[in-house]
Structure formats: C-alpha cells, structure tokens
Amino acid sequence: MRRLERRAIMCLMLAAVLFLGIVVFSWRFVTRGGKWASFYGNTQVYTDGVISRGSVCDRNGILLASCTEDGIVYVDDTTLRKATAHAVGDPGGNIPYGAVNYFKDELIGYDLLNGTYDASRDGKSIQLTIDAEANRTAYNYLSYYDAGLIGVFNYKTGEIVCMVSTPAVDPAYYDDVDPDSAVYYNNFIQATLTPGSTFKLVTAAAAIETLDMEDYSFDCDGYNEYGGDAFRCVAYHGEEDFYDALANSCNGAFGEITRTVGAGTMKKYVNQFGLTSPVDIDGIQTAKGSFSFPGDDDVALSWAGIGQGEDLVNPCAMMVYVGAIANDGEAVAPRLLKRTGIFRRRSGKSLGHYLDAGTAAELRKMMKNNVESSYGAGNFPELDIYAKSGTAEVGYGETSWFVGFIDDEAHPYAFVCWVDGGYGGAAACGPIVRATLYTLIENN
C-alpha cells in the first residue's frame, strides 16, 4: 500500500497537467479575451460578419458611424465620411486600423468581467481624439493632390486631433472597390516615405549634441561637388552659418555636417528618436522607418544625412519626433482613443527624452528662424509656428513635406503634412496645415 502511495504521483501529475493547462488558458483568456470575443464569428456581436454593436464619434461628440444589426451606418456627409474613413474604418475590414476594425473589443463593450453581456445590446460608444471638422478641412485641401496625408497631435497629451490620408474610400459605398486599392491605405500609419529635407532636423540635432556648431560656417556654391557627386541646392547660398544652412536647407552644408557627425552617431540618433521602430497608437503599430548610414561611403552617407538615398521614415514617427522638439525633448505617445471616465489622464504617456532640453531649445530657435527667413511668418497669421519644409526626390518626381508645431498653451499641436507632387514643401503643405490648425483652434 505504501508503494501505491508513491506510484500514485502519476495521478497527481496528470491532475497537475490539467491544472497547469487551465492556468495557461486563463492567461490567454485574460490577455486575449477581447480579441477572441470580437472575432467576426461571434454572432452575439456580429451580423453576417459585420460588427453590430457600438458607435464611433469624434472628440466633440459628432457621431461618425454606428454599428447596427443592419450593418454600419455612417454619417450622411460624403466629405466627412471620406475625411474620417481611415480613422473610422470600413465594413469590409480593408482599413485594418480603422476604429470599427481595430477597436472592436471596445465597440462591443467587451470587458473581462461581463464579456459581451450587455443588457441593452447597444455596445459602447467610443470617442476618437480626432476632430471631424478639422479632418474635413484637411481633406478638402489634400484632395487637390493624388495622394497626401496630414497628422496633427497634441504633443503634451498625445491626442491625435487630425488624421487624414488621401486618396480615401467612401466607406458607405465600397462594394466595387478593389480591396488592394490605395484608397484603403493609411499613409500616416502604414507608409514609409523618403523624408527629404525634413530629415535635416535629425541631422541638426545630432550635430548640436555631438559637435560645437557655434562657429560653423559653410560656403555654398550651389553645386557643392563632393566625391564626384553634386549636392545641388535650389540656389547659390554663399557663406552661411548653421542657422542659415537649415533655413536654406543647404544640401552642401548638411552633407558636410553628416560626414563630420559620422555614420555611427547618425545611426544612434535615428534609433534614439524612435524613427526606426514602430509607433504604438493605442495598440496600433505603425510602419517603421529604415535608414542606411554606410561608414565606408561618404557620398552615400551624405545623401542619407540630407534625407535622400535609402532613407525611409514613417510620417507618424516624424510627427512624434517633432513633438519632442516642441516638448523640451520629451516624446509623448500618440493616441486615437479619447480617455473618458475615471481612468482619464491629463498628460500623455511619455516615451522618454529623445533629446536634451537644450538641444530642443536650440532646434526650436532654428525652426523659428526657418519660418521667418524662408517660409514667411506672414503666411501663418496668428500662428506662432515653428517648422521645417522638405522636398523629397523620389523615382517619379518630387513629394512635398512640412513638419513642425505651434507654440500655443491651449493648443500645443505638432504636425506632419506630406503630399505627392506640389512645388516646394512650404508652398504645397503650408496652406493645408494653416487651414487645419485654424479649424482645430476654433473648435477646441
């Protein structure tokens, strides 16, 4: 009998496996329950594979879509539908990061305690941080171009107040649209683009932190031959200091600065500034940028330092970086879900200090100088704007960039704007940014 006692450990082991399995399952249940419950096979919350509970509205309570048992009902206004399509999402699930597709567990009102139990069966109304009217304004401007994007976020709280990507689908009438069409593609989240001169903000930061730039000077002959390659500028800049070099967006100067900073240091800074990793927006992972700073090829290194060559940046990551410059070097995680109720937080989630406060202050001065000496402060009346424009040469032509922020206690917004085509970053994107910011300030 005593032997049996010992051998019966077999039974205990079997029971232990059962118990451990339940522990594993419980872990999954807690961590993945929301995803499981919001699976399209769950007929409690789906009708014919389309989510049937919950609604989506903007930061000011404008109802953008409600999910009913007869399908998703969108707002009546066509422009508003298209302007918010990428934020709200489509019934076909082709916009994976749209709210009705990505925040399904929130929409169905899932919580661990109650699951999908909901006495009213109405689901939850989720509030996005975007301002629908600002999206509409931006969309109207962006629709002049084949493709474009704008992202504006509050660099203190992280709230993305405007996010538009064009071309955009009309989610209410999508039946004939090819699922692979560009209208489903959210440039702000999914794209990586050649940054062009906006990348000089990164090179400049690396230079400030590692070199003494006070007495820096460069003599631009407009052609700037180096290593058998020409680092042409749009004009002949002549003798210029560091500030002028950035305001003029002088390729010759920044090529030289990059070489002085060195490949290793450049690599370190693009990583430090979060440009090579995905940005997390309430769980959404953006595309991640990629850069190549060859240590043994000064010409390629120079091109990389001025935002050309193999450089690719995700617009959202760029916006977060610019936001860090505005916020004394501290980067704040962007978000799309407006926090309500007791868990509401005033400040955003910090991603740490991307730059020294001193470096950030210096960059701000330089960005102000850009506006005053190059883009014209008069083009942005009543906006205390800091910016950097860019024109990126891509295979088929040029794209225009404008990144920056405004210094406004009540509206601490950083922005990124990009369009396919256009004549110069500030000229093409400036008006879009200006109009969008006006709408935002007026509404909020």
Place this chain on the structure above:
Amino acid sequence: MEKIDSFVAWVVALTEQYPVIAKYMTTVSRWVFVVLAVYILVRTIASLLSTRPTPEVWGYLYVENGVSEPITHWENLIGRSRSADINIPLNTISKNHCLLARRGDEWLLKDLGSTNGTAVNGVRLVPDKRYIISPGDEINLGGVKCILASISIEESRNNEELRRLDKEPISPWKPMLAITLFQFLTVIQLIISMGTKVPGMAVLSFLLLCVLMWVYVFVFRRLRRKGYELEMIAFFMSTISLAITTSSAPTTTFKQFMAIVIGMALFIFMCIYLRDLDRTKRIRPILLILSVLLLVFNLIFGTIKYGAANWVYIGGISFQPSELVKLAFICIGAGTLEELFERRNLYTYAAFSLFCLGCLAVMGDFGTALIFFVTFLVVSFLRSGDFSRFALTSVGAGILGLMILRFKPYIASRFGAWGHVWEEAYVNDAGYQQTRTMSFGAGGGLLGIGAGNGDLKYLNAADTDLVFGMVMEEWGYVIAVLLVLCIVTFSLFAVNSIVAGRSSFYTIAACGAVTMFTFQTMLNVFGSVDLFPLTGVTFPFVSAGGTSMMVSWAMLAYLKAADMRKDASLAIAGRRFELEE
C-alpha cells in the same frame, strides 16, 4: 404538469410585461450564480481536501526486537524494503518477504519467495501459497520471530476515538440549500432567456433532480453516512448539465435527467457491491466477458455518429457501449496486493486492454481510445511501479503504432490545425469549432451572459465536445474553471485517501477512475480551446449525453470506495464490533 406549464407561462408573461425587470434579474442573477457556485464548491472541495484520514488499525505484529508494528491495511507487504507496509530492517529478511492479508475475520500469510523463508509455528511455508493463520501464532521471518496479535475491543475503541478526532465531513445541508437555490434560479433564468421554448418537462427535470438529491441525502443520513461532498459536486455538475441541455436541445432535458437517475442507481448499487472485496473480485471475470461481448456487439451493430462508429441503437434508445466498458476496465485493472505479485493477473489485464483498444481503433473512436490507453498506462504503473519494462515496451508501443496507423488521416488533419486555429487557413475549417468556443467563451466574461442566452449552442456538438465553451459563454469563466477544479479535486482526494486504504484494489480503482476523469476533462477542455488537438470526448458530468452522464455517476462509486474517513462513505462497511454494540 399543468401547474408547471402555468408556472412557465406566468414567468413568461411577467418577462414580457416587465422586460426591464427581467433584464435586471439576469444582470443580478449572474452574480448570484457565481457566488453560489463558489460557495458550494469551495466548501465541499475544502472539506474533501482538508483532512488526511487516520488509518484504521486491524492488529499488531510484534517483532522480537521489541518493536510492535500496527497493521493498518487489509493487505500488508512485510519486508526489508523501505516502501514495505511493515518494514523490518534486518538483513535476513528479504525486501519483499511476505504478504499478510485479512479476509473476513481470517488472516492469510503468503511467502513471496523470500531468500530465508517464512515459518509459522515452526512449519515452513511453501512460497507463493496462502496459509490461514490466527492471532498468537509465532511467525518466523528469515530467522526473525514475530507474533501476530489481534486488536482488543478496548484498543479498537481507542483507535476509533482517534479517528473520531479527524475532521468530520461538512454537514451537507447548507450546500444542499445553495444547490437548490441555484437550481431554482436556473429555471427562472432559462425561462427569462428562452421564454416558451422551455418545455414543462425541462422544468420538471430540475424539480425532480432537486427532490432526488434531498431524498438521497436524507436516506443515507438515516443510515449514518456522513460524507456527501463527492455527491454534492456531482449534483452541482449535473445541474449545469441539465441547464446546458435545456439551452441547446430543450426537449432532451428529461432524457438527461433520466440518465442521472440511472447513473445514481448504478452508483448506489456499485457502492454497496464494492463493500465486499471478495464479491467484487469474483465478478471481474463476468465483467470481462460482458465487456468483450458489448464491444463485439458494438463492432457489428455500431452506427457512425460524428465520425466514429461508437453508437448502438436498441429499441429507440441510443448508447455508447465503450462508455460502459470504462466501468469494467477500471474494475478489471484493479487488483489486490496479492494479485499484484501474480504475473497471470497482469497479463489478463494487458490482453483485455489490447482488445479494448483494438476495438476502439476499428470503431474509429480516437478520443476514447486515448483515454483507455492513458488509463492503462497509469494503472499498470500503479500495479508494477515499472513503466519501461512492461507497459511501454511491450503493449504500449504496439498499441500506439496500431492506433497511429488507424487514425493517421484523422490525426494529421487535427494536428495540422493545432496551435494555428486562428490562422486564415483554419479559422473557418479545421479550427472552426475551437475558434468559436474561444470567441463565444470569451464573450461570456467572468460571469457569463445568462443561461439560455448563448449562441455557441447552435454549433454541432456544442453541448458535448465544446461544452466548456458553452459553460463559459452562458455561465462565465469562473464557473467553467470551477468545474475543472472539481475534477482536479477528485484526483487529489483519491491520492489523499491511499494512506488509509484497506486494499490496493480500492486504491487502484479510485486512481484509475480519476485518471479517466482527469484525462477525459483534459481532452475535452484543452481540445476545445486549442491547447490540445480537438478530439471530441465528453466532459464528465457536464456534457449532454446519457451514457456519459450515467458512467460519470457510476465511476464516482470507485471514489466513494476509497473514502476512508470515519463513517463517511456509503461504499465502506462499518467495523463489525460497532454493529454488535
């Protein structure tokens, strides 16, 4: 019956008249269900596991060095081995020297082929032959003199006093009231959710289950049996089973209830039958023949259902013979300590196992075949203590090879989806059932969305193979996990009782039964949530299906027969001197 129908109509009318109150009722009762379930199961589980029974003392063995060893089992191994029940650490004694067993009022002694032999009153025993000895006889074990002493009534009383000091089983009344309330609220909730779709017979089933439970406990309390935790757990699980059945197939609830009735009858019969070990031993050959006949009958007349030909229809009643054979499989696998030293007994069991597995392979019932195989492994390990030599090499490998050959296409498809059910290629194919189980289950949250409200029930086999998901959806994660913990408790309880076990027969039977329960639950639960490949077996006591329910109850008898707490179990006869009082 009329009264029940009018009760249903009344609740339906109220629900329609005050829909807000009905919703509120569901919202609140979800909490009440979880609280009641936690109360019932935590109380009973704690009571089962909180005590280690003090062994009964049946006599003493005085050894010449002045040591007196209490004899605490009906079967005792005497030897030098430290794992012997009566351990005499002297060199002239063999490791497994001899067996001392009690049969009725007699004591049997059997030399196990010891090096220096055994003698009683100067007569040398022939090895492997039984001798009846009496208290006071002088036993010579390899030159060491021992005396078997019977226990006096005085000592016996003292010992019983000691056992009385053990923690008593909890009184069943409060958990019973809780289960009754649970059953009542379940009926109300089902009517709120499903309205007139709840037939009067379903309501009657709950009512009768409640009556059955009270009558059972009243009757056996009168017969001075004190422990009802195992039955409380089974009654609770059966209640959930009735609710699941009502939700998924309302017209079959009464059938499920009848299965509980038959199961309980079988349970009580087996408990009483198992009291007498000799009687039980004698019936094993009959069980063996019956099992073989059943399986052969199944092979000839079996009908394919859900891919396996393991169903038989007789006169409009369908049942699974392989489920019934489980009961015999345990009984045939169990053996007294004496039998464990006999080769022949082991070979019979191995041959029978081989036959069962062969039949199951032909039927195509992979899940049940696995359960038999694992139970065979565990039981043969319990018997021999040695895996590698016997079980695995000879029979095990052969059976496994045979099974893999037989189930190759089936295994390939199930294993292909395993761990990948959420992937595009499987989610609506081989992973369909698992993903739905997890999705609807997660939709239930911790508290469930209310009995009868679920949607998983519309899937094939939702109330059997995927029942864990159905319980999660309608009753919530807490209750679903508690049901699994009940099965874990059975295992702990069975192992915990070994120390006071009278005979290895009961111990092996209990361990075999819990192995079946545990492994079957594992296949059912893990299969449905993609921790294992889906095999399609039932959850004991919970899944819809008559044969499974009957066998679950009957199997519980093996656990009751191992419950050595004083006066607890109806499967244990009281000591005779108490009856004489």
